[in-house]
Amino acid sequence: MASRMASITGVLLLLLVVPSSSSHVKFDLHGNIYPGGCIYVSMRIGDQVYNLDVDTGSVLTWLQCHIPNCEGPCKTQHPLYKLKYDKLVPSMDPLCVELLQHPGNPEGSTCEYSIDYVKGVSHGLLIRDKFTLPIARTAHHIIPFGCGYNQQGFKPCQNLPVDGIIGLGRGSSVNLAFQLKKQNVIKNDVISHCISIRGGGFLFIGDYKHPNNVEWVTMDRNAEHGHYSPVLLGELFFNGKWISEKPMKVVFDSGSTYTYFDRQPYKATEDAVIGSLHKSLTTVRDNEFKLCWKGTKIFNSVDDVKPLFKPIFLTFGRGGAKGHKATLDIPPENYLVIKDGNVCFGISDHPRLGETNLIGAITMQERTVIYDNEAGRIGWFRDSCKGKSGSVIPSRL
Structure with missing residues (x-):
């Protein structure tokens, strides 16, 4: 899915x-x-x-719904959720008043929201319906969520059967983790995920037993609504050489497939990568990626090209230990993809992001990322994404 920065006038609760x-x-x-x-x-x-795309960059959870005169994409892999008007949340409902941050309209029969993503807009209605999760016993709960009826230029995934988004963003009393804690489902508002480079992985909502080698940075409590951002600015290094002209504002967003840098750090990274290219690689044109290369043979996996590229490092001032700089290492497998036997660069720039530098899912692969809203910190460590835990509650339906 394309990167997005959400400006939300309406959000929901799942x-x-x-x-x-x-x-x-x-x-x-x-x-x-x-x-x-x-x-x-x-x-x-x-x-x-x-199926819901896991998005730590937005507090909104919504489904693509079917309503009369549906606009935009009106078909998904699964049958569209059909809106029933008796499930609509009215404008004066306390939840709607909180979500939309207005005093409410006494004559309003609906609670409408609008989300502005980088590559489109999603409009919808706040509704309530039954949610079911198989656990120790079957549980049904009537809860509010978003019925997305008009997606203009935006859909959660390009090539997978995904029907909407599960919003896990920061700083909202209506995001999923906050509400799970409020309902005594979990003890602490903590989110952890590990995305496997082979596909799949795990997502924890609540406590996660992590090792001692976590790289921690303090969370910026004043970051834009929904975003997880270190309060410390980052410095960019390529193969051990500092390449960012000034410290970088960084956001972690699992809903973005790729990583996006501001113009200067992107250009510096692009120049550094091209300048260090192995002589066996030559540039090829591609309609999806800005930079792709072919080799003397067809590449079947990133493992085939790892020795031909250099690592990138992003450091954040002082970390938890005195004088320690928390480091996000970005080896080649965390910024490259294989397409049609060629290797392509999974870092780009985007004019709508301004000076924000967005760490997307590609750079989060093979590590657990922890968003600890209780302690106000973000952490990460290298992981196999097998999700070992003593008390696991499956969610596969």
Whole structure:
């Protein structure tokens, strides 16, 4: 899925309920970075199973819905959720007033929201319906969520059967983790995910037992609504050489397939990569990626080209230990993809992001990323994405 920065005038709540003794809920991840374009989870809403793109860059969770005179994409892999008007949330509902941040319209029969993504806009209505999650016992809960009826230029994934988005963004009392905690489903508002380079992985909502080698940075509590951003600015290095002219504002967004840098750090990275190219690689044109290369033989996986490229490092001032700089290492497999036997560069720039530098899912592969809203910190460590845990609650339907 294309990168996006959400400006939300309406958001929703998705609630899954598990026994109050649980410390976390675990989901299996499905999909892949390329060619799929996103990572998703499966869950039952109403009487149908739906696939939702995992997005830590937005607090909105929504489904593509069918309503009369549907606009934009009106077909998904699964039958579209059919809107029933008795499920509409009215404008004066306290939840709508909170989500839209207005005093409410006494004559309003609906709660409408609009989300502006980088590559399109999603419009919808806030509704309530039954959510089901198979756990120790079958549980049904009536909860509010978004019925997306008009997607202009935007859909969650390009090449996978995804029906909507599960929003896990920061700083909203209506995001999923906050509400799970409010309902005593989990003990702590913590989100962890690990995206496997082979496809799949896991998502934890709630406590996650992590090792001692986590690289921690303090979370910026004043970051734009929904975004997880270190309060410290980053510095960019390529093969050990500093290449960013000034410190960089960084956002972590699992809903973005690729990584996007501001103009200067992107140009510096592009120049550094091209300047260090192995002589066996030659440039080829591609209609999807800005930079692609072919070799003397067809490449079958990133493993084939790793020795031909250099690592990138992003460091963030002082970390948890005195004088320690938290480092996000970006080896070749975390910025390259294989397409049609060629190797392509998974980092780009985007004019709508301004000075924001967005770390997307490609750069999060093979590491667990932790968004600890309780302690106000973001962390990461290298992981196999097998999701070992003593108390696992499956979510595969």
